[in-house]
Amino acid sequence: MCKQLSFFCLFSLLFLQTVEAQTRVVTELRQGWKFSRGSQEGAAAKSFNDKDWQQVTVPHDWAIYGPFDKEIDKQVVAITQNNEKVASEKTGRTGSLPYIGEGWYRNRFQLPHFEKGQKAILLFEGAMSEPKVFLNGEKVGEWNYGYSYFYFDITDKLLAGEENLLAVHLQNVGQSSRWYPGAGLYRKVSIIVKNQESIAQWGTSITTPLVTPEMAKVSIKTKVTGTGLRLVTDILDEAGKRVASDTAHTIFGNEFEQAIGVAQPQLWSPESPSLYKAVTRLYAGKELRDEVTTRFGIRQIGYSPATGFTLNGKTRKFKGVCLHHDLGPLGAAVNVAALRRQMRILKDMGCDAIRSAHNMPSLEQLELADEMGFLFLAESFDEWARPKVKNGYARFFETDAEKDIVNLVRATLNHPSIVMWSSGNEVPDQHGSEGARRAKWLQEIFHREDPTRPVTVGMDQVKATMQSGFGALLDIPG
Missing domain, CATH: 2.60.40.10 (Immunoglobulins)
Structure with a gap:
């Protein structure tokens, strides 16, 4: 009787787990990827032969493997933020690593739990950069900003009970970054299957x-x-x-x-x-x-000219750093153990705040900030409409800035570590009325999506921002 009861309890537990799992199943596509550099004509098709492609796991950074070459992305430029008047040769700004060029990823997978009548979402937490996404030979969408989180509804293109082929094309152009951006599917890719009522x-x-x-x-x-x-x-x-x-x-x-x-x-x-x-x-x-x-987390934040920043009713100073997304010799591919080590070192030196310089942070970094206790300034862009580099985000600002901010806020809103948003870093748009208009527009998007946190911009042109009103309109002049 005891054995029968134990079996019944075990069977009931397994059944409950199955029923719960059927409400929503998240599948991370980590294994099974094939990768190749180059244009690879026809690589979106299911019939394309990728047998000679490299087998990789995702997250993956194709550029960190080298070789180093100072001629890669050599930029002849005058850095106006440094008051340079004459252009000069700049090498190594993007790490002297081969991030420039095209690359393809392909993954064959099955989802036994997906049934007709359910909904399926394909989620990318970052893809460097300008990804074009294909499922079973059909294009499902594209995105431009390599640091943005984005997703597509693939319900109508996902095959139930059959093999599916996901193909992603990425390209990085030269002079598109002021630091090493990495290259490829450097953050997680997942498929979320759920019911229509969801x-x-x-x-x-x-x-x-x-x-x-x-x-x-x-x-x-x-x-x-x-x-x-x-x-x-x-x-x-x-x-x-x-x-x-x-x-x-x-x-x-x-x-x-x-x-x-x-x-x-x-x-x-x-x-x-x-x-x-x-x-x-x-x-x-x-x-x-x-x-x-x-x-x-349960916490209260406040800002005032008289007291500065308060957390849970107590005034405190930020003791922080600006932290880029790459992990040194490990590259840009997200690695939780390396992030934890990096942030533990910061904690040990007395740091309690991080600014994501100068782009959307990884979700893993924010989860660690919540767990380990870091105040976080989540930044969005290094460029607006006026470029710093020839092929930077300015190419996409007018068409993409709003949707990129919306995704940033909605994906990360519930992290208690985030205490402030930043819509930009030392943007050349600090000069003139058009820049002030853009600053106001971006701030209003943040306010619409999240009325609970203030917005700043990292400013380095104090005189210009005072003349244009740029600094005065911000919640917090940065």
Whole structure:
């Protein structure tokens, strides 16, 4: 009888895990990639022969393998930020590594759990750069900015019960960066399979507008697809204990809103980076249709001319660094162990703040900042419409800046470590009224997407920003 009961319990546990897994399955495409440099005509087709291509894992940086050559991306330029009047030869700005050129990645995979009637999303957390994405020979989309997170709905192109072929073309042009950018699929690629009634990608927004020692108000907005739904959210502490719960039945547009009280909250700070989890379950009737777990922290930030920055009601200074995304000799491919080592060294030297110089940070870096206790300034661009380098982001600014900022904010909004946004670094647009207009436009996008954090720009032309009003309109002149 005991053995039968144990078997029944085990079978029930496995069944529950399967049912839960069927609500949403995230598959990271790490293995099975083939890679080749060059244009490779026809490489998007399923029938293309890639047997001689290199086998790689993703994240992958094709340029870090070398060879070094100071002639690579040699730039003859006058750096106006350094008050240079005459152009001179600059070597090694981008590491003297062969990031320039084209490359292709191909991956054959099956998703046994995907069924007709479900929804599938293909998520890239960064691709350097200008990726064009094909599934089973058909183009599903493209993006320009190599540091941006982006996704495509591939529901109609993904084959159920059959082999699929994902192909990605990337290209890096010379004089497109002022530092080593890396090359290729240097951040994670994932496929998310879920039901039609589901929580939207980056659809959970968590803020803590009221915090006292006795109680914290946790405001949660959840965007969903479907009708006749209810949303159940449990808040768990670091030990996994449920400390609060709420059920919402009313959808406002496509969004549930919940206000949940957490008693005696453990506050997030660099000295004590306490974290909670919000486990959100979406039901249609009694049937679980989707489930998402979102990690967050309870904390309050404030800024004022009189006191400067306050965290949880206490004034403090930022003791920070500007940190580029590459990992030295390991290259730009995301590596959690190397990031943790890097950030541990920073902690040991007394650092408690990081600015992502000068682009969107990796999601892994932000997760570590939450865990280890770093205040984070999340930056977006090194260029706006006026270029610093011949082929930089200025090529895409007018068409892409808004969608790149939207994705930055929605993908990272719930990280308690982020205490400020930056829309740019030492941009030449600091001069003149057009630059002030752009600064205002970008700041308004940040405010629309996240009213809880201020926006800055790293400025190095003080006189120009005072004359144009550029600095005065920013939440925080940087």
